[in-house]
Amino acid sequence: MRARELAAVAELLDRAGTGERATLLIDGEPGTGKTTFLARAAERAATRGFGLAAGGAEELDRLIPLNPLLSAFDDLPGESDPAPESLEGRVERLRTHMEKRMAAGPLLVTLDDLQWADPATLMAVRTLHCRLSSRPLAWLLARSTGGRDHDAERLFDLLERQGARRVTLGPLPEDAVARVIADTLRARPDRGLLDFASGAGGNPFLLAELVDGLRDEGAIEIAGGRARLVSPVLPQRVRVLVRRRLDRLSRETRHLVEAAAVLGRSFSPGDVAELLGANPATLLPALEEALEAGLLAAAGDVLTFRHELVWRAVLAGLPRPLRLALRHQAERLPEPSRSAGRLRPAARDVEDPRADRGEPDGDDGVGVITRLGRVSAERLNASLASSLRVAAALRRGDLRAALSGAPGDRSPRPAVPACPAADEVIRAVTAARVIEAGEGAGPAMEHLAGADVYSALGRHPWVLAVEPGCAAWLVRLALRTGDRARAELVGAALDRLPADVLDDEAAHARGLLDDDPRALALAAQRAADPWSRASAEEDLGVLLCRTGDRTAGIESLNRALAGYEEAGATRDTARLRHRLRQEGVRHRHWSYADRPVTGWDSLTDTEHAVSLLVAQGWTNRQVAEQMFISVHTVAFHLRQIFRKLDIRSRVELTRLAVEHTTGPHPASG
Structure with a gap:
């Protein structure tokens, strides 16, 4: 492995042993194994009697002059003069020390990551390289390409003109x-x-x-x-690695790379400019930064992600609703700006491993998006927005807001031969989630069956990306109502999506379908947000408790509880506390806050939730079922509410609740 490069090391050591100038320069993009290569070279040098001095620069070393060289020579004697030493004096002290080392035998100096070296270090390397040219000294210098390390690049160019050999570490065969x-x-x-x-x-x-x-x-x-x-599927550590690389970019470049990922592994600058609503000329600085960072590369008339895994990780890191919206927008780009049919089929082949199986267009992910594009943009965007608002309201336990945000017509409809449109499927799922919260699983399933939602997923699998947890909720609801056939339809719809889309959702759904704890654990580990991780952890805990591994099950349920609390999912937190109480586990969950003694602001979070439900006309029993507490607990909270608000009836409570929960939305100004 790396035989050619190691042969260059052997030649380097031979030259140094005879007193000839011996310098080997190593270029390579991040991750190509430069550090490992330097270590192997040092091992070979040691077997040939070379002394070793190994140092390297770090990202913050630009603030510490000469630190890479000083780290290589940690045996360098301290300053003898108490007065501050000049830069030239420190370089001269390094030269003297290196000559003493070489008096005992040849010396190999390796310096890694010089793209981060400070100017003083680069100047010192150049100076020492000249002054010690006739000594038994070998230099092995490495830097990562693709960044904005122009000083290091100039040093490498200069040393190459002076006779240094330059080697680029390419990809492994x-x-x-x-x-x-x-x-x-x-x-x-x-x-x-x-x-x-x-x-x-x-x-x-x-x-x-x-x-x-x-x-x-x-x-x-x-x-x-x-x-x-x-x-x-992409491991979480790869996603984290790519996210860190993106975080080092400017905001404009990061947005450009994320938008470009939606177009496929290869894309044209015109396409991404159109997607971002920008003039291509204004994107030049961002494109240059992405190219220098090694994320993108030029390939003829187009740009491409240098590594397929990086492209997939960027795409998977986009929030699902945003990814769906961008894909939908990309499919509506004007035909002349598309780098024409060269890019779209190529992108589809990479995205969807089923694209080469001869399936007709319209059965793969891109075909589905094309049909979504035929839906009125206003209708689709309204359905997406409604779904997200309702999901947020349900998580925080605000059924009143969920009811107001759900589609108005929630009555079951007879099954129809024609598959409903994508926005109708989204609206039906949104309404069913509200129905389940208020009336239970049975009525929710009746609504979905009447709207022919499960069958429609084969035609519109992308609606499963509307919000986190949608696929798992549909599976869970079908299994809870004894309809395994419909639950399997969700799994089949997920299988129709590209491999990089909803992979954690697919693992979650498959874990529920197959009672597979490994799949559920995988979903809990990979999910992109705290609520989704908590949802998978809860299902894993329930499965483990049901199958006899109660200790591990309780641990999963506790992790799920922490995740719901982190996500601010009040209703889910209450439900899970109730489940844990049934398992004999109780958590202290009250908190102390600096509240007034009386008035609306004096109510605790639980009292506030009870007030809103009562104001909607719910009975104590209905409130108890919704909040997963006992009827007696509801009655206790009501007494506290009446006392703090100085009222005597539910009518007065309703009036106060309306006064404090209506009016302009804060975002509306």
């Missing part, structure tokens, strides 16, 4: 990738695993993160000395 995977897993990878790993583009660091992540998340099965990929 396929056979080397297979050996890396085999060494990591101690098993030979099968074709499916190799194909998936090819998305790392031969980048050693990205490849290692991928394989370690797949192994840690149980996505690889090892048997009989063979490693088989059983779950082709």
Whole structure:
């Protein structure tokens, strides 16, 4: 592995041993194994009697002059003169120390990550390189390409003109990738695993993160000395790695990269400019930064994500509603701006592993989006907005707001032969969630069955991306009402989506369908937001308790409770506390706040929730069922409310509730 580059190291050591100027410059994009290569070179030098001095720069080293060199020579004697030493004096002290080291034998100096080195370090390397040119000294200098390290690049250019050899560490070839995977897993990878790993583009660091992540998340099965990929989804550690790279970019560049990901792995600057509503010329600084960061590369007339895994991770990191909206918008781009049919089919083939199976257009993800594009934009956007408002209201336990935000017609409809439109499916699911909250699972399923929602998912699987938890909720509702056939339709709809879309949702739904704790644990680990993680943890806890592993089940339920509390999901928190009480686990959950003694602002969160439900005409029993507490507890809270508000009837409570919960929305100004 890296035989050509290691041969260059051997030549370097030979030259240094004879007193010739010996310098090897290593270029490579981030993650190509420069640090590992320097370490192997140092091992070879040590076997040949070389002394070693290994240092490197870090991102904050620009603030500390000469720190990379000083870290390499940690045996450098301290200053003898108490007066502050000049920069030239410190470089001269380094030169003297290096000559003393070389008096005992040849010396190899390795300096890594010089793209982060301060100007003084680069100047010192140039100076020492000249002054010690006739000594038994080998220099091995490395830097990451793709950044804005123009000073380091100029140094490398200068040293190359002076005779230094320059080597670029490229991607690993396929056979080397297979050996890396085999060494990591101690098993030979099968074709499916190799194909998936090819998305790392031969980048050693990205490849290692991928394989370690797949192994840690149980996505690889090892048997009989063979490693088989059983779950082709991006590990969380790869997503985190890519998110960190995006976070180093400017805001404008990050937005450009995220928007470009929706267009496919390859795209034209004109397409992304159209998607962002910008003039292509204004995007030049952001495109330049993305290219220099190594995220994008030029490929003829188009730009492409340098690594497929990075593209998939960027796409998966977008919030689902935003991803759906951007895909919908991308499919409506004017035909002339699309880099024409060259890009769209190519993007589809990469996105959807089923695209080469001869399925007719309209059965893959892009075809679904095309049909969504035929829906009135106003109707679709209104349905999406309504769904998100209702979901937020239900989570915080505000049924009144959920009722007002849900579609007006919630009466069941007879099944119709024609599949309903996408916005009608979204509206029906939104209404059903409100019906379940107020009336139970049975009436909610009647509404969905009347609207033919489960059958419509085969035609409109993208509606499952409307909000986190939609797919799992539909499966859970069908199973709760004894309708496994409809639950399976959700799983089938998820299977029609591209592999990079809703992968944690698919794991959650499949875990519910198959009573599979591993799938539920995977969903809980990978979900992008606290509420989704908590939802999967809750289902995992319920399954474990039901199947006899009560200790692990309670642990999952407790993690779910913490997640719901973090997400501010009041209703889910109350429901889960009730479930834990049934398991014999009680949590102290009251809190102290600086509230007035009387008046509306004196009410606790629980009293406030009770007040809103009572003001909507709910009986004590209905309030108890909604808040997962006893009727006696509701009565206790009502007495406290009446006392704090100095009222005597529900009519007065309703009047006060209306006064304090109506009026302009804060965002409306």
